[in-house]
Amino acid sequence: MLMHLTPTSLPRPHSLSELGLAADFDPLIGLSEFTYRRGSEIYGEKEPAEYIYQVKSGTVRSYKLLSDGRRQINAFHVPGDVFGLTYGGNHRFTAEAVADTTLRLTKRESLTAAAENDGTLTRDLLRMTTTNLRHAEDHMLLLGRKTSMERVAAFLIEMDRRLTAAGILALPMPRRDIADYLGLTIETVSRSLSYLRELGVIRFIDNNQRHIVLVDKQQLAVFDRQN
Amino acid sequence: MLMHLTPTSLPRPHSLSELGLAADFDPLIGLSEFTYRRGSEIYGEKEPAEYIYQVKSGTVRSYKLLSDGRRQINAFHVPGDVFGLTYGGNHRFTAEAVADTTLRLTKRESLTAAAENDGTLTRDLLRMTTTNLRHAEDHMLLLGRKTSMERVAAFLIEMDRRLTAAGILALPMPRRDIADYLGLTIETVSRSLSYLRELGVIRFIDNNQRHIVLVDKQQLAVFDRQN
DNA sequence: CGGGTGCTTGAAGACTATCAATCGTTGTGG
DNA sequence: CCACAACGATTGATAGTCTTCAAGCACCCG
Numbered sequence: 001m002l003m004h005l006t007p008t009s010l011p012r013p014h015s016l017s018e019l020g021l022a023a024d025f026d027p028l029i030g031l032s033e034f035t036y037r038r039g040s041e042i043y044g045e046k047e048p049a050e051y052i053y054q055v056k057s058g059t060v061r062s063y064k065l066l067s068d069g070r071r072q073i074n075a076f077h078v079p080g081d082v083f084g085l086t087y088g089g090n091h092r093f094t095a096e097a098v099a100d101t102t103l104r105l106t107k108r109e110s111l112t113a114a115a116e117n118d119g120t121l122t123r124d125l126l127r128m129t130t131t132n133l134r135h136a137e138d139h140m141l142l143l144g145r146k147t148s149m150e151r152v153a154a155f156l157i158e159m160d161r162r163l164t165a166a167g168i169l170a171l172p173m174p175r176r177d178i179a180d181y182l183g184l185t186i187e188t189v190s191r192s193l194s195y196l197r198e199l200g201v202i203r204f205i206d207n208n209q210r211h212i213v214l215v216d217k218q219q220l221a222v223f224d225r226q227n
Numbered sequence: 228m229l230m231h232l233t234p235t236s237l238p239r240p241h242s243l244s245e246l247g248l249a250a251d252f253d254p255l256i257g258l259s260e261f262t263y264r265r266g267s268e269i270y271g272e273k274e275p276a277e278y279i280y281q282v283k284s285g286t287v288r289s290y291k292l293l294s295d296g297r298r299q300i301n302a303f304h305v306p307g308d309v310f311g312l313t314y315g316g317n318h319r320f321t322a323e324a325v326a327d328t329t330l331r332l333t334k335r336e337s338l339t340a341a342a343e344n345d346g347t348l349t350r351d352l353l354r355m356t357t358t359n360l361r362h363a364e365d366h367m368l369l370l371g372r373k374t375s376m377e378r379v380a381a382f383l384i385e386m387d388r389r390l391t392a393a394g395i396l397a398l399p400m401p402r403r404d405i406a407d408y409l410g411l412t413i414e415t416v417s418r419s420l421s422y423l424r425e426l427g428v429i430r431f432i433d434n435n436q437r438h439i440v441l442v443d444k445q446q447l448a449v450f451d452r453q454n
Numbered sequence: 455c456g457g458g459t460g461c462t463t464g465a466a467g468a469c470t471a472t473c474a475a476t477c478g479t480t481g482t483g484g
Numbered sequence: 485c486c487a488c489a490a491c492g493a494t495t496g497a498t499a500g501t502c503t504t505c506a507a508g509c510a511c512c513c514g
Contacts (some may be wrong), residue, residue, distance in 0.1 A: 048321040064368045066454045072371040074364055087357035126353045128451060129360055130314035137301055137319060141291045141369035144410030148502070175461065183371030185503055188464055210313035213277040227293045375470065413472055417494055448496065455514100462509075472499070480491080 032105050036097035043084065045094045048054040051105045052084040058101025059172040063180065073181040075135065075170075076173060077162045084108075085128060085213040098173045143183045146224070153223035156202065159217050168205065169213045172208035196223070257358035259332050259368035270311065271297075272321045278302075278332045279311040285328025286399040287318040291408065300408040302362065303400060305390050325400045334360060370410045373451070379419035383429065387442050395432065396440045401431040423450070 028153055033056065042053065042060065053060075060077040074093060077083045086092060115121045155178060160169050171178070174211055175186040182189065193213075196202045201219045205212040260283065263269055269280065269287065281437060287304040295451075300321060304310045307341045342348045369378055382405060387396050398405070402413040409416065420440075428446045432439040 008422070064364070064454060066372060067452060072368040074367050087354055090372040092361065100447045115350075116346075119349055119363060120341070122346055122353060123342075126349060126356060127314055128354060129356050133356060133360045133363060134319065136360060137291070139367055140301050140363060140370055141293070141299040143367055145297040162392060174459095182369075186461075187463085188502060189506080190273075191502095194462070225294055227276060413493075414472080414495085415470060418470095421494070457512105457514090459512080460510090464507080464510100465505085465507105467504070469503085470499105470501085473497085475496080478492090480489100482487100482489085483485075483512105484485105484487085 011028070028145045033102060034105055035100065036095055036156060038099050038101075040097050042097065043091050043094040045091055047091050048089055049084060049091050049108050050109060051088045052082065052104075052108050053095075054082045054104045055079045056102040056104055058103075059099055060095055060100040060103075061081050061098050061173065061181075062095045062179055064093055071180045072176060072183070074130075074139070076159075076177075076181065078172075082128060085125065085132070087129070095198045098112075098177060118221070141227070148182075148184055148188050148192050149195070151184060151191060153220050154226075155182055156196075156213070156215055156220055157224060160217065164215075167214065169215055196220070204211070240322065260329055261332055262329045265324055265326050267324050267410075269324065269330070270324040270331075271320050272318055274318050275309060275316055276313045276318050276335050277339060279309065279335050280322075281331045282306045283329040283331055285330075286325040287322055287328055287330075288325050288400065288404055288408075289322045291320055296405045297409055299316045299410070300325075300404060301366070302359075303386075303404075303408065305399075309355060311347075312352065312359070314356070324406060331416045349424070368454070374393070375409075375411055375419050376422070377451045378411060378449050379416060379423070381453075382409055383447055384451060385445070387444065396442055398438050398440060406447075447453065 031167055036058070041050075043049070045064065055077050058080075062075045062083060063071050063073040063078065065071050075083070077095075078100070083095065084091070103104075103110065111121070113126075115125060121208050142154055145152065146154065159171060163170070173181075175189050177184045179189045186190075193202065197204065199219070201216050201223070203214040207213055263285070264394065270276070270278075271373070272291065282304050284306055287308075287310065289304065289310060290298050290300040290303045292298050299314065302310070303325070304322075311322065319391065338348070338352075340351060357424050370379055373381065386398060390397070390399075402416050406413045406416045411419075420429065426446075428443050430441040432441055
């Protein structure tokens with residue numbers, strides 16, 4: 001069986017062709033790179049979608065805002081991930097660079113136009129959209145029914161799966177982003193992490209406790225026995 | 228611009244062809260109807276996906292369970308809606324009839340096989356998947372960041388949009404389903420509805436207060452000013 | 455070296471959940 | 485036909501989880 005290469009769970013970095021976009025299609029796409037500073041906006045919600053993106057390095061957050069500032073981050077995009085796909089013409093989220101980030105850009109129009117005549121490409125889009133849908137479905141369960149401990153454990157497991165090297169997990173995003181991804185506050189996230197540390201399930205490696213975490217996956221999974 | 232016909236927001240009933248499945252494709256599909264009793268299972272999570280479905284009459288709930296019984300309903304399917312699509316081979320949810328429900332079934336295999344040679348069909352699948360994704364994205368914001376009042380108001384607005392006739396909203400699902408859709412308990416749902424009634428925003432029409440609600444959309448929207 | 459930023463920790467509060475009782479409707483059986 | 489059990493919804497009282505408010509700490513950078 002073919003391995004599923006997906007926008008949200010790739011070892012990285014990958015080329016577009018490895019993502020399922022036909023290699024011989026590359027020439028049709030105007031590929032260019034662009035670097036975004038930490039905190040800068042890549043696109044805004046409701047803006048016309050001009051490009052689709054692949055993360056070359058760095059991390060991106062994608063979110064929706066309520067009028068009073070409440071924020072829900074629906075996804076983090078790490079190297080290898082493709083994001084910015086929308087079937088309609090407008091973006092449904094705001095995307096920002098969590099850290100300094102380099103992206104590969106592709107004109108959306110050239111892609112959708114090409115998809116008109118290329119069933120394989122359309123199927124690739126379908127597969128990537130399906131992958132996003134799966135992630136959203138799992139995240140609904142987390143947001144609707146899991147406790148704060150389960151959410152944080154699930155987050156660590158997800159991030160470990162997606163961006164760990166050698167058992168060491170370097171979280172690129174601040175607590176606020178984690179909180180807004182999990183539907184919690186930064187204090188609750190912090191307390192959950194502290195508790196996991198007290199239990200010896202995780203460890204902070206560096207003096208600056210912010211970014212580096214060591215995980216004991218076995219025990220961690222106990223806190224979020226996946227359904 | 229073409230109106231978007233979507234699995235989750237159709238006036239009903241619709242034929243498959245009206246849903247974007249090419250009319251001339253119908254002959255390829257083994258169309259058959261089946262009726263499910265209230266409460267019976269249509270398919271289970273992780274089961275191989277053999278069919279896709281369109282609701283002819285009735286209502287379907289689609290959900291995930293945690294091992295201890297916590298449930299997250301991700302969607303209700305009402306007449307006209309297509310559901311059961313999965314890009315992979317297995318279902319990712321359990322689907323049950325909320326009320327007595329009649330469905331049109333289509334062999335999934337005949338559909339995906341046909342999609343191999345039919346770009347239009349693949350694009351239709353892409354569009355339907357995208358519609359599901361949009362709904363999931365909006366629901367993540369609701370589950371992650373909205374208050375109980377906002378959730379209930381949003382639910383009433385959604386249901387009003389999708390299945391109201393003449394300003395009267397006949398909710399086909401019990402409180403427990405509403406609660407599990409909104410990430411709340413039945414008591415909180417009930418209290419929120421009572422509060423909206425005290426405020427004169429909604430009304431219960433029949434003596435049996437369970438199913439019929441009258442909505443003042445204007446005021447209701449105030450309780451869930453969409454972002 | 456001092457201010458800024460992000461994280462942690464503590465205390466108090468609020469919103470929602472839990473536990474429990476009651477009500478109204480439905481359906482069944484004597 | 486009526487009584488009563490069963491079920492879903494509502495309402496009340498209490499509890500608990502997570503949030504809010506606040507203070508303190510560590511690191512970074514100018």
